[in-house]
Amino acid sequence: MRRITPFALAALLCAFTTVSHAAPAYAPPPTAADKSWKLPPVPMPxxxxxxxxxxxxxxxxxxxxxxxxxxxxxxxxxxxxxxxxxxxxxxxxxxxxxxxxxxxxxxxxxxxxxxxxxxxxxxxxxxxxxxxxxxxxxxxxxxxxxxxxxxxxxxxxxxxxxxxxxxxxxxxxxxxxxxxxxRTVVVNDSAFDRWLAGDRKAMTMEQWRGYKVFVDEAKGNCVACHSAPNFTDNGFHNIGVAKGDGDADPGRYAIRKVASMKGAFKTPSLRDIEMTAPYFRDGSATTLHDVVEHYVTGGVDHTNLSGSMKPLTLSAREKDELVAFMKALTGERKPLNVPHLPQ
Structure with a gap:
């Protein structure tokens, strides 16, 4: 049996300590305010x-x-x-x-x-x-x-x-x-939902920090439109998506003739957002990082821009954390059998 020298033992202990320090940390428990994001039972007429x-x-x-x-x-x-x-x-x-x-x-x-x-x-x-x-x-x-x-x-x-x-x-x-x-197509079992329910290990610290960027009015301020509990205010906003040649889509203005509604479109929920690329009403954002960059720059087309759209000051790390949080909104994949159609 090979004898381990004191020097080799010290090296092993150092390596173990390094790995231990690199082990993933988990989010702190949710506060009472955080629990406003918990989805209610599905409403039915x-x-x-x-x-x-x-x-x-x-x-x-x-x-x-x-x-x-x-x-x-x-x-x-x-x-x-x-x-x-x-x-x-x-x-x-x-x-x-x-x-x-x-x-x-x-x-x-x-x-x-x-x-x-x-x-x-x-x-x-x-x-x-x-x-x-x-x-x-x-x-x-x-x-x-x-x-x-x-x-x-x-x-x-x-x-x-x-x-x-x-x-x-x-x-x-x-x-x-x-x-x-x-009404059965519901995502309420994502990592974020499990964290809200008390499972601290459901979200990583990176995802939790992204959540804090998301809700911080001085940082992402995403909650201005993507509000609790379903990550949408059910409102309409012009977010400055670039117009293509000949694009004259009036958005909400076609339904409600109010000047602020020109080029305004409904705020989509962010639940399962990782699964629904490309993004925006014209599919102009390929990835979630592209989405974040759009908001960081304050939009492309500033014609009739929503008052909620302001350039953001986010570090590269904060951008990555914000994307990590949005991925924490992905639900568990549930098997769905395509039905045998009636004859």
Whole structure:
């Protein structure tokens, strides 16, 4: 057996101490103020309280391409669960392959929203569910034909009868069912959520410091728009995204004729943000670091810029910490089986 000299033993102890000091540290426990970020139970309208049969029906409709005008597109074509319930594209691709002007928003945590679509033209999940179907540039659904088709499918007739007894197969029940399914697409088990629940090891110190940058009004001040508990104020802001040639998208102004709404778009939730690149309503930011740099510079197009948009002074380390925190908002990947569609 080889004898360890005192010098070698000292070297080993030094190396062990170095490794120990480099071991990851974990976040301090959350304060009472931090717990304002804890998500409440999923809200539901009284006339559409979720049940297993309603969720099952909504999931089938969500994945069924027969709901589109050409029988080739479903809600899941743009809201793909494997791509963060978005599509991974800069802007959406709609009917006939046409490239649309806005990015596809994620379905994640839309259950907590009070405004829907980039311009807020829909006021409920039920109303939103039919929006893409009724838009010629998106799914281009002929609802008279779609309803006739569904009523001719015995499996769907039975599912509607079970989910909405006596209400029949109508636009309203289609909207209700899809909304019931979308209310199940919830992220509330991220590292940040687990930390809020008391698991100090859920977030690293880097992520916690990024959280502090996020909420600090003198630093990131991200909470000015991405507020608790769902990381959105459900408001509309012009954040100075660069305009492309011929881009005249008025944003919220098309719905509400107030000067401050020109070029303003809805604040998206940041939950599962790591999964939904590229970012912004035009997909112009490729990575989360690009997003941070956009806010550090105070935006690109300063025309009608929101009062909340001001250049930030962040060190390289603080930028990295901010990105690390946003990645701590990613939920656990849950298996989802694509349903067998009714026949």
């Amino acid at each position: 009284q006339d559409n309280v979720s049940t297993p049969s309603r969720i099952e029906l909504g999931q089938a409709l969500f994945f069924d391409p027969r709901m589109s005008g050409n029988g080739a597109m479903s809600c899941a074509s743009c809201h793909n669960p494997s791509l963060g319930w978005s599509d991974g594209l800069k802007t959406a691709v709609g009917w006939g392959g046409q490239v649309l002007g806005r990015a596809t928003p994620t379905v994640v945590n839309t259950a907590f929203n009070t405004q829907f679509m980039w311009d807020g033209r829909k006021k409920s999940l039920e109303d939103q569910a039919l929006g893409p179907m009724k838009t010629p540039q998106e799914m281009n659904t002929d609802f008279a034909a779609a309803l006739a088709r569904l009523r001719g499918v015995p499996g769907y007739v039975a599912m509607f009868d079970k989910a909405y007894p006596g209400e029949g197969i109508r636009e309203e029940t289609i909207a209700k069912a899809i909304a019931a399914f979308e």
